Amino acid sequence: MSVFAVLDQAAVRFGDQGAVFHGQSCVSTWVQLRDRALRLAASLRLQGIPPGTRIAIASENRPEIVELFFAAWAAECAVVPINFKLHPREMQQILEDSGAAQVFASAKIGPELGAFTDVPIDIVGSAGYRDRFAAEPAAVPDTDPETLAWLFYTSGTTGRSKGAMLSHRNLMAMTVAHLADIDSPDDACSLIHGAPMSHGSGLYVLPYVLRGARQVVPGSGSFDTGEFLDLCDHHPGASAFLAPTMVQRLVEMGRPRPRNLRTIVYGGGPMYVESMKKALAAFGPVFAQIYGQGESPMTITGLRRADHEGADDAVLGSVGYARSGMQVAVLDDDGLPVPTGQVGEIACRGDAVMTGYWNNPAATAETLQGGWLRTGDVGSFDGRGFLTLRDRSKDVVISGGSNIYPREVEEALLEHPGVSEACVVGAPDAEWGEVVVAFVVAASGPAAPTPALADELDAHLLQRIARFKRPKRYEMIAELPKNSYGKVLKRELRSHLS
Incomplete structure (x- = not known):
């Protein structure tokens, strides 16, 4: 099953309801979003880009990123989202390694990046970009679920970028696990993209589109605490994926909980227990946690909103239970499970785990061992099944x-x-x-x-x-x-x- 089917089904179910918003303004309905994605896909084919090609996106958060994701998948290509904070030289290294044939970049990033690469760059929102929608819509694809869908670049301890290959099957497993474990939105909900869409916030497009939840991109294109809280006041059932630093900044603002705030999923770094207690005191039990890696996107363990209510310090200091469809273990140096309470390397396996690293069989063999993803993180399980991170064997x-x-x-x-x-x-x-x-x-x-x-x-x-x-x-x-x-x-x- 192609992840484009997520949007295809949403267009049927939710039709003319608002799909993508820029700030408080609707820019497309579900039917319009599907049409735009299929026209963009057709324009890529007319450009001579065949299935299997990598399409890079280098931009601060913009509403067009949603249609670009689905356009690439409709064209049976893979997306290569690039962190917009990177130096152009670092972006060029990703383009070279991935073999991307096309870059869609913002007006802010495109000209700087153009000085470092010969890969064609289309400025999102430009006249040339708008001309692409003149193409007749492409047919809905019938893609093998093992096909590469997302190439997620994550460096190792050597600093050498590695592309974690995420298939359509991987992304669908992540999508289902999120809806099963973390949040269950509907078409009266919204996903506010305060965090970069090149990372977790972009991955979470899929489960929220599947349920018809609005995709809301801040007008600033990034995280501004006041703007974020205003959007939570405006849009119904507001949810977001945020880094712990962002959560702390919201707490420090001292504003009351927005009336429409529903769920804040936090992850991507350590959240100290005292910080979480302050956040709960400020906003109530709206928090859920995920622990994952680019190699198992957003999906290793997690804590639900309910797990935060009345939780003791050990629970708040943990990263939760194994996720649906995932097996998680703590292993010793011989690859054998350690007893409860003992520390070892965290490993996981399941349909969310990557297929390997792009053009890097040595790194793939080192990381995927005996069917397990060796995370490089060190932790332990307690008697209740909560996993706690103790350290990182990698020096990241x-x-x-x-x-x-x-x-x-x-x-x-x-x-x-x-x-x-x-x-x-x-x-x-x-x-x-x-x-x-x-x-x-x-x-x-x-x-x-x-x-x-x-x-x-x-x-x-x-x-x-x-x-x-x-x-x-x-x-x-x-x-x-x-x-x-x-x-x-x-x-x-x-x-x-x-």
Whole structure:
């Protein structure tokens, strides 16, 4: 079954009801959305793009992203959503690796990206984009469910981007699991896209479209606390997927709970127990949690709204139960399940798990072992079946819901002539979950940290990596602590953080 069927069924069931909104304004009904997607699909075929092609989207949140997803699937192509916060050079690397034949970009991103790639770029909303709708609608596809639908780029600890291949079957399993476990919207509900649609918020288009819930894109194209709460006041049955940082900002605003707020699904990073208690006190039992990865999109474990009511600290500090259709285990170094309460690597298997990494059989074999997805996360089950994350075997820093890979930042720092060695770690932060801290050994020897040097390194990094990946703090040290094999002892560096 093609995931385009989700929209096809919605158009039949919900017809002329509002489907996509920009702020408070309706831009298309379900019938219109289906027609626009099929016309866009036909325009791709007329362009000479065959089935199986990768179609990239590089844009801040826009209402057109919804029609672009379904247009790609109607053309039997795969979407490659790109984080709009990335540097154009990083976007180009994704385009090169995926072999994307077409990019749809916003007017803000397209010109900058064009300086780094030869892949054709169509500016969303431009005259050329509007001309595509002159094509006669394509036929509804009959796609093999094992066909690639979504290529989700997630870096490893080396910083090298890897494309997790998500099939139509994977996305349908995610969709059904969300409706079974987390939220059960109907056509009197709305999904507000405050978080990036290149990630979790975009994936959740599917379950909410299937139930006829409005797709609401903020006019700002991003997350603004006041705008988000206003949209929750305006649109019925308002739901959203948000990073913990976003939830904390809503709480800090001090505004009353919006009258139409229904569900906030949080995930993508750690939510501290005290922060969750404050959120519950401010907004009531509207929260649900998901734990997943790009390799098993939004679907490993979860906590329902009901699980948050009257919950103890152990429950609020956990990531919940195994999701419907998923088997979750905690394994030892030999791949065997550990007893309840003991710590090991978290693994999962089920129809939501990716088919592998794009053009990377070695990484696929390392991550998919014996039918299990080895997550690289460390945790334990309690006697009630709640899974708690204890640590990450990978050194990924999760800041504000975004993954930041230390080696990528370290390599960029080492390109500066004043840096001899560098090591990047994550430090706990009440607002962001974690922030990036860089320990730097100066090429000229020990030096005291100065604002001028920090500014110089910031400017250096801005030419190489995305702004959000830069360190929030620099620590100048005489040498990096290492073991006898020359490996940097990050645990010793973390012990210096306060």
